[in-house]
Amino acid sequence: MDLPALVDRMSGRASKYDAAGEFPEEDFADLRDAGLLGLMVPPRLGGTGASFADYTDVAVQLGSGAGATALIFNMHASVTGALAHTPDELVRQFGAPESFFASRDRVLAAAAEGALYAVAMSEREAGSRLSKVRTAYERTGSGFRITGAKTFVSGAGHADAYLVAARDATSGEPRISYFLVPAGPGVRVRPTWDSLGMRATTSHDLDLDVEVDEDALVGGIEGAALLLAQVMPQWLVASYAAVYVGVARSVLRHGAAHLTERGLHTLPMVRARMGRADVQVAAAELVVRRAARQVTDDPGSPETNRWVWRAKLIAGDTAAEVAFSVLEAAGASATRRGHPLERLYRDARCGALQPATSDVCADWLGAAALGDNPDEVTRW
């Protein structure tokens, strides 16, 4: 696979999809052809068997081509990566039935064949607070009935199945479970997405009134979502980080092209802004890659999780800061609709707002730096 050539093609199409606010069909045709939907899938099921560090490397490159495409891809990688990387022993310890492993393998093998998965966690009232989701499930004779409404579902209308977070309607406690719900009857996309940045993610609302089989319950166990968020935070907290490092890299590339083209590159103020941006992006990339290496080598340890939170904070803040500064160096001509820096300015603004938000990351890291237990407070 020629990833740099694929990234170049994505980059050339990014403005078009952003302007139309449309799902990047051609990018996903390319990703499918390159076998990237099977990136996280083990080779025995037809995939590449990538580690979290491998994912990070791919996501940085995709993000530097088209942030929105990389973000949709991140959601798919989060579903397949979490399924592929959770050790069988751990799932058994949680109480998963043996039937879970066959259904997990079917889901992963389908991804290697080109199926796309999306994440439907957020809700209008709850934001990304898992413990507050109102979408509810009840047991039926053959499985579950899920009812509720989701928002910000990247890739909505184009995914083959959605990872849905829902609460047990019969429990007074926030007993939250994940279901992989196939697209189809009972899953209705409401085309609401018209937002500032990452416009080509088509992150529409989703209305659910659907019955699913027993094996749609991810992990085969109820009530595991909150625990998983704490013990395996990388997919929930920091997989976006790589995407926003890619976006920040793209700001440097398009900034340099614009400044040189307009003959502004010799101005000391302009050079200083580019110099600061360069070091900020390099520092963010080092932290994100270090976190990815930690997750790969020592998943779930306190030290690893601290790097995961650092990665999300620095990537989100850096993308927004360099986009702000380089746009100022580039001048008003770069704020015209269709200019790459104008799109990147809007796309980069989203990183700090995605969960865990920069403020939440900073609070978590501050608690850790002060010697407190950052997980004592419910983050989700």
Ligand SMILES: Cc1cc2nc3c(=O)[nH]c(=O)nc-3n(C[C@H](O)[C@H](O)[C@H](O)COP(=O)(O)OP(=O)(O)OC[C@H]3O[C@@H](n4cnc5c(N)ncnc54)[C@H](O)[C@@H]3O)c2cc1C
């Ligand atoms: C481009 C884009 C794509 C997205 N794609 C998806 C997707 O595919 N699937 C999906 O499920 N969601 C997706 N989201 C949604 C997103 O990840 C969040 O769920 C959403 O941004 C929550 O928004 P909210 O405005 O309700 O804010 P909240 O997350 O509720 O945050 C609002 C404010 O409360 C603060 N806050 C939040 N939690 C805490 C806390 N625990 N402690 C202290 N302060 C807190 C925040 O810092 C912020 O200031 C996407 C968002 C964007 C921007």
